[in-house]
Amino acid sequence: MQCLIGRKIGMTRVFDETGKSVGVTVIQTGQNIIHQVKNGEKDGYHAVQLGFEEIPEKKVNKPALGHFKKLGTPPTRVIKEVRCDASDSGKASGQRVGVEVFDNVKFVDVSGTTKGRGHTGTIKRYNFQRGRKTHGNTNVRERGSVGANTYPARVFPGLKMSGQYGNGKVTIKRLEVVTIDKESGLVFLRGAVPGRNQGIVVIRAANEG
Numbered sequence: 001m002q003c004l005i006g007r008k009i010g011m012t013r014v015f016d017e018t019g020k021s022v023g024v025t026v027i028q029t030g031q032n033i034i035h036q037v038k039n040g041e042k043d044g045y046h047a048v049q050l051g052f053e054e055i056p057e058k059k060v061n062k063p064a065l066g067h068f069k070k071l072g073t074p075p076t077r078v079i080k081e082v083r084c085d086a087s088d089s090g091k092a093s094g095q096r097v098g099v100e101v102f103d104n105v106k107f108v109d110v111s112g113t114t115k116g117r118g119h120t121g122t123i124k125r126y127n128f129q130r131g132r133k134t135h136g137n138t139n140v141r142e143r144g145s146v147g148a149n150t151y152p153a154r155v156f157p158g159l160k161m162s163g164q165y166g167n168g169k170v171t172i173k174r175l176e177v178v179t180i181d182k183e184s185g186l187v188f189l190r191g192a193v194p195g196r197n198q199g200i201v202v203i204r205a206a207n208e209g
Contacts, residue, residue, distance in 0.1 A: 001084045001091065002101045002205035004029040005052035006187065008112065010197045014178060014188060024178050025193040027110075027201060030185040031096040035073045040086065047083050048091060051076030052200070078200055099180045099187055107174040107206040108187075112195035116167030125165045170194040174206045
C-alpha cells in the first residue's frame with residue numbers, strides 16, 4: 001500500500017547534483033493511522049482506511065466516535081479509504097505508516113481540491129478573448145451568443161459559459177519524488193500540487209509504464 005494522506009505546506013526549491021535549482025512542493029504526511037482493513041471475503045474488496053491528524057474526542061461526532069472506539073484507534077481529522085492489493089491484508093488496525101512507503105517510488109499521483117474562485121466569466125474561466133472597445137461596441141467581456149437558429153433551437157450541452165470556477169477534485173499524475181524526510185514526515189515533489197496551502201491531498205504511487 002503506497003498511499004498516504006498529507007497536508008500541502010507550500011513551495012520551495014532544492015538544488016540537484018549539478019547545482020540546478022528545482023521548484024518543489026512540500027507535503028507533510030507525518031504518520032498516517034490505519035483505522036480499518038477490508039478484505040475480499042468479508043467486504044467483497046480489498047481496501048485500507050487511513051486517518052490523518054489526530055484530534056481530541058470532543059471534536060468528533062458520535063457516529064464517528066463509535067467507529068473509532070470499535071476499531072480501537074484514536075480519532076483523526078481526515079479519513080479516506082484507498083483500494084489496495086490482497087497482499088496488504090496483513091496490516092492491522094492501529095498500525096502507523098509514514099513516508100517510508102515511498103522509499104523506492106520515483107513518481108506519484110496527487111489528488112486535491114483546487115482553489116475555489118467563485119462565479120467567473122468565460123475570459124477568466126476559459127481564457128476567451130474579449131471584444132474590442134472601439135466603434136461603439138458594448139460587448140467587451142460578455143460571451144456573446146450561446147444559442148443556435150430555429151433549428152435545433154436550443155443550447156448544446158457542455159457549452160463553455162460563465163459559472164463556478166475551481167473547487168473541484170483534480171489529480172496531477174506522475175509528479176517526480178525529489179526527496180523525502182523521514183524524521184519530519186515530509187515529501188518533496190517536483191512541480192505544482194492542486195489546492196491551497198494547508199489543503200488536504202492524497203499521494204499515491206504512480207503506475208509504472
